[in-house]
Amino acid sequence: MHLANKTFDELQPGDSAELRRLITADDIYIFAAASGNSNPMHLTDSDLDGDGTTERIAPGMFVASLISAVLGTQLPGPGTLYRRQSLDFHARAHAWEEIIVRVEVMSKADGVVRLKTEVRHASDGKLIVSGEAEVLAPTEKFDQEDAEVPGLIVRRHRHFEAILDRARPLPALPTAVVCPDDANSLGGALLAAKESIITPILVGNAEAIRAAAAEIGADLTGIEIVDVTGDIAASERACALVHEGRVAAVMKGHLHTDDLLKPMVDKALGLRVGRRFTHVFVMDVPGQPEPLFVTDAAINIAPDLPTKVDICQNAIDLALSLGMDPRVGVLSAVETVNPAIQSSIDAALLSKMADRGQITGGQVEGPLAMDNAVDMAAARTKGLKGNVAGRANILVVPGIDAGNMLAKQLAFISHAEGAGLVLGAKVPVILNSRSDSQMSRLASCAVAAIHHFAGAKK
Known part of the structure; x- marks a missing residue:
């Protein structure tokens, strides 16, 4: 995987990046194991809210965490550190739905960058999460071709x-x-x-x-x-x-x-x-x-x-x-x-x-x-x-x-x-x-x- 960043000096208002991601059932199981959130609405096909449809809802904080994936790997990229993140949830994402995560630079000053953040359904553009991020942008350039994270296997049959x-x-x-x-x-x-x-x-x-x-x-x-x-x-x-x-x-x-x-x-x-x-x-x-x-x-x-x-x-x-x-x-x-x-x-x-x-x-x-x-x-x-x-x-x-x-x-x-x-x-x-x-x-x-x-x- 190729990872590169934009330093604070390189960033300009209007710069943007996005990530398309298919949410899988394994994603939800991994998030449950890491976070301890084993809410059955996320892990089963039960109808726990009685609306006649099964849930398998992606946890809101899992969906929001994908914002940090864009910030940390694309814009600004490696070396970025959070200061603040606001989140407003407008809709829900489910397992086997594709979403688009997008960030856009709004302003920068004194090493701090403000970005508009949002997550939408890829199918119809419906807004799922909106908010703003405030990050410390990297000051040193990073560019690496072979950055890899070990894969995980979920023990689910x-x-x-x-x-x-x-x-x-x-x-x-x-x-x-x-x-x-x-x-x-x-x-x-x-x-x-x-x-x-x-x-x-x-x-x-x-x-x-x-x-x-x-x-x-x-x-x-x-x-x-x-x-x-x-x-x-x-x-x-x-x-x-x-x-x-x-x-x-x-x-x-x-x-x-x-x-x-x-x-x-x-x-x-x-x-x-x-x-x-x-x-x-x-x-x-x-x-x-x-x-x-x-x-x-x-x-x-x-x-x-x-x-x-x-x-x-x-x-x-x-x-x-x-x-x-x-x-x-x-x-x-x-x-x-x-x-x-x-x-x-x-x-x-x-x-x-x-x-x-x-x-x-x-x-x-x-x-x-x-x-x-x-x-x-x-x-x-x-x-x-x-x-x-x-x-x-x-x-x-x-x-x-x-x-x-x-x-x-x-x-x-x-x-x-x-x-x-x-x-x-x-x-x-x-x-x-x-x-x-x-x-x-x-x-x-x-x-x-x-x-x-x-x-x-x-």
Whole structure:
């Protein structure tokens, strides 16, 4: 960023500068964190004043603070210090509105400069804030090309919020929740039911399920409970409910993943439909422009090439159902084929198979290292071209070790939330971890619902 100032001697009445700024929801969250102003009228889409419209009003002092941005960076610029600022508020600005901030020199004397300050809506010029600033102007010249401020990442999960908004209008997805006999698993299912994303049928030990409900103060009135003793037996009953047409999804409760999936892979009574079962983490990573898929991080330990084909295709199908443009980066330790590294060979083969139509619906490129899969600068440095390198939104990992580590690094270091889904079965299987947050559980149900109903329309 280039920063330059006008000294007191250079300033003349009538000099002006302006800034156009799109107010984002993240701006408002950052201001709330810095100022301590967590007024819900600024942070939520609630109708707190009862006028029939939702708020998300930009705080007045945030809008006014942009005046100081013009004074401090443009006119007079670096070296400027405030003495006084008057403010009159005439209207409100909201998230996702563009505003114009303008300052104009009125007079100067004895090192002090008076400026007219105003903020207007960019769309219609309507006045939001007016006032006057009195500043001490710089006396030394400043001109610098590479002045930068470190960027901030807001730990807010806007991609999951958008997914939930898409899922809520859909019919509630009938879902068999297997062994929801602890607070987390039962609470997640009931929260999704409250949001009208699923209609749960609770399958497992009825006494234990009711005890879990009592622990969290939940009312199970109107919710069907299928009393089954034993985890494997409960999973088998969930498969039967699918075959009977009573449910269109299965959700993991408080049981081991192996016990949930074992009946599903039974050739006679399970839920196989041709492809291998594969797992996808849909990750909402703060700062990323869209959800990021990590696959397979939970089921296939050391997948061979045919399994990786199914891993790619299942992930592409899910991305399409979420309205994404699937760009599959097949990861390895290097971005060139090395005969000593099997994952690089598999990646090259998957890329060529996509070119020949053996994997459809998305672009597949590999091998790619992690950096040049998701970072455009790294991809350019390595001379990688195409639409995937630097822009991958589906990451196919070499094996379960790499996938599990990557997903947990995103969760615990990058503050991502992850929705887990098993694909390749007759119905989507919602696979949550015991440590998952309520948002993760809710988003997993929403992803399953969107994927199911997208398939139903075909």
